[in-house]
Amino acid sequence: MAERKDTHRRDTHIATAGRRKEWTGPVVNPPVWRASTHLYENTAALKAGTRTNEDGKFFYGRRGAPTQWALCEALTELEPEAFGTVLYPSGVAALSGALMSVLKPGDVLLVTDNAYEPTRLMATGLFKQLGIETRFFDPLDIPAYEALFCERTKAVMLESPGSLTMEVCDVPALAAIAGKHRAVSLIDNTYATSLGFPALKHGCDIAIMSLTKHVGGHSDLMMGSASAGERFYRKLRRTAQTLGHVVSPDDAALALRSLRTMALRLEKSTQTTLIVAEWLSNRTEVSHVLCPVLPDAPGYDLWQRDFSGGCGLFSFTLHDADESARARFIDALTLFGIGYSWGGYESLALPFDPAPIRTASQWPPTQWDDGNHLGIRLSIGLEDPQDLIDDLKQGFAAMEQK
Numbered sequence: 001m002a003e004r005k006d007t008h009r010r011d012t013h014i015a016t017a018g019r020r021k022e023w024t025g026p027v028v029n030p031p032v033w034r035a036s037t038h039l040y041e042n043t044a045a046l047k048a049g050t051r052t053n054e055d056g057k058f059f060y061g062r063r064g065a066p067t068q069w070a071l072c073e074a075l076t077e078l079e080p081e082a083f084g085t086v087l088y089p090s091g092v093a094a095l096s097g098a099l100m101s102v103l104k105p106g107d108v109l110l111v112t113d114n115a116y117e118p119t120r121l122m123a124t125g126l127f128k129q130l131g132i133e134t135r136f137f138d139p140l141d142i143p144a145y146e147a148l149f150c151e152r153t154k155a156v157m158l159e160s161p162g163s164l165t166m167e168v169c170d171v172p173a174l175a176a177i178a179g180k181h182r183a184v185s186l187i188d189n190t191y192a193t194s195l196g197f198p199a200l201k202h203g204c205d206i207a208i209m210s211l212t213k214h215v216g217g218h219s220d221l222m223m224g225s226a227s228a229g230e231r232f233y234r235k236l237r238r239t240a241q242t243l244g245h246v247v248s249p250d251d252a253a254l255a256l257r258s259l260r261t262m263a264l265r266l267e268k269s270t271q272t273t274l275i276v277a278e279w280l281s282n283r284t285e286v287s288h289v290l291c292p293v294l295p296d297a298p299g300y301d302l303w304q305r306d307f308s309g310g311c312g313l314f315s316f317t318l319h320d321a322d323e324s325a326r327a328r329f330i331d332a333l334t335l336f337g338i339g340y341s342w343g344g345y346e347s348l349a350l351p352f353d354p355a356p357i358r359t360a361s362q363w364p365p366t367q368w369d370d371g372n373h374l375g376i377r378l379s380i381g382l383e384d385p386q387d388l389i390d391d392l393k394q395g396f397a398a399m400e401q402k
């Protein structure tokens with residue numbers, strides 16, 4: 001669908017993508033087209049309309065209008081090797097919609113053990129009911145992963161860095177193995193986005209994002225996307241139409257507006273993250289900083305090889321704090337809000353305990369000492385790094401006061 005202007009560089013694409021004159025008219029951004037019914041000139045045009053099912057053609061509200069088309073086209077232009085992008089009402093809807101477009105009863109799905117928790121629950125709940133079998137794998141153990149493939153393995157769900165525990169894995173190698181076994185590789189690329197990790201270029205078949213996070217960027221909308229080359233794009237689109245996935249034009253306009261500043265926001269929050277994460281790694285209360293952009297992090301070699309940018313999301317573990325000490329730390333923070341989601345301009349903190357949601361890998365890792373390593377996840381926003389550090393300092397002080 002997108003006409004890619006290959007002579008331009010990334011930042012120029014971010015400024016121009018999706019802004020077709022026929023969609024924007026004489027203004028800069030496409031207006032919000034609020035529409036369910038699309039009106040036809042006459043009955044002959046109505047009849048002709050049902051015969052084609054093309055992008056960028058008026059038909060009925062469920063197929064979108066210029067506001068949604070412009071966002072799709074912009075996301076496609078920013079994902080190298082993508083032919084098209086489908087929008088979904090949330091990131092979870094994008095995950096389920098994409099998986100349902102490539103799986104049927106009797107198939108086996110492989111899911112990375114550090115996947116976003118609702119991805120796991122979808123696999124072990126709804127998909128199980130539909131007769132799809134899921135096997136979880138440790139993304140850092142490639143031989144064990146390859147040994148899980150069988151005749152019925154039809155799809156692999158990847159995520160890097162992993163949710164909460166932030167392991168960076170060798171996505172090109174994992175995707176190549178999936179391809180060798182004729183399985184479709186899907187990746188939840190919410191963390192890096194196509195700007196930091198061009199997933200299709202690295203061998204994945206379908207790149208999924210929760211647009212709620214970095215693309216939205218202001219904690220005020222929910223949306224998801226899946227981008228792919230032509231073959232898988234057609235499957236994604238057909239399934240999304242069957243399931244009736246739509247997004248509101250108001251949200252599409254907000255997402256498109258925020259997309260223009262996404263690279264700047266990601267760069268700034270990555271810089272702040274480096275400062276805050278480094279500071280945390282020197283605190284005696286902290287046992288491990290799980291932050292892929294830190295040069296001494298495990299997996300940093302893969303990070304450097306494959307990623308061109310990070311974001312403000314990372315985790316750390318407390319050496320020997322109990323749950324109430326961890327709660328005192330988080331409750332004392334004033335700049336960090338307590339809440340789910342991430343990728344907004346404001347910082348957030350969240351306690352996490354991944355052990356009950358890991359089945360193919362060990363948490364805490366076996367090589368760690370016997371501290372209890374309770375986890376805290378931070379999403380770093382656009383605040384001043386020193387103010388965030390001061391806030392964390394007084395969190396540590398509160399932790400010591402029983």
Ligand SMILES: *Cc1c(COP(=O)(O)O)cnc(C)c1O
Nearest residue numbers: 090091092116188190210212223
């Ligand atoms: C938040 C999140 C999602 C889900 O996105 P929603 O828009 O909240 O449905 C999917 N994957 C990851 C990694 C996420 O963090």
